[in-house]
Amino acid sequence: MPLNTAPNLTRPDDFYEALIDMHRDLDDAASQAANARLILLLANHIGDHQTLLEALALAREAP
Structure with a gap:
């Protein structure tokens, strides 16, 4: 399952x-x-x- 990095929250402000x-x-x-x-x-x-590993890598790279 590929990591979805596009905005996907139905109610982002509430979250x-x-x-x-x-x-x-x-x-x-x-x-x-x-x-x-x-x-x-x-x-x-x-x-x-694999999705979790991708998320970990992206989270670590973020400024």
Whole structure:
């Protein structure tokens, strides 16, 4: 499954707001842990190893 990097969120502003709300009132360690759990949940949902490797590479390259 190729990685879709085109805009694909049906409600991007609402998602961004929910993401910010997820971090509200968390200290740095809890915020990092929440991010890690979210990444693992989404990676599990995607499931395809090659797609995940492509995402990892693109994420690391980004400025």
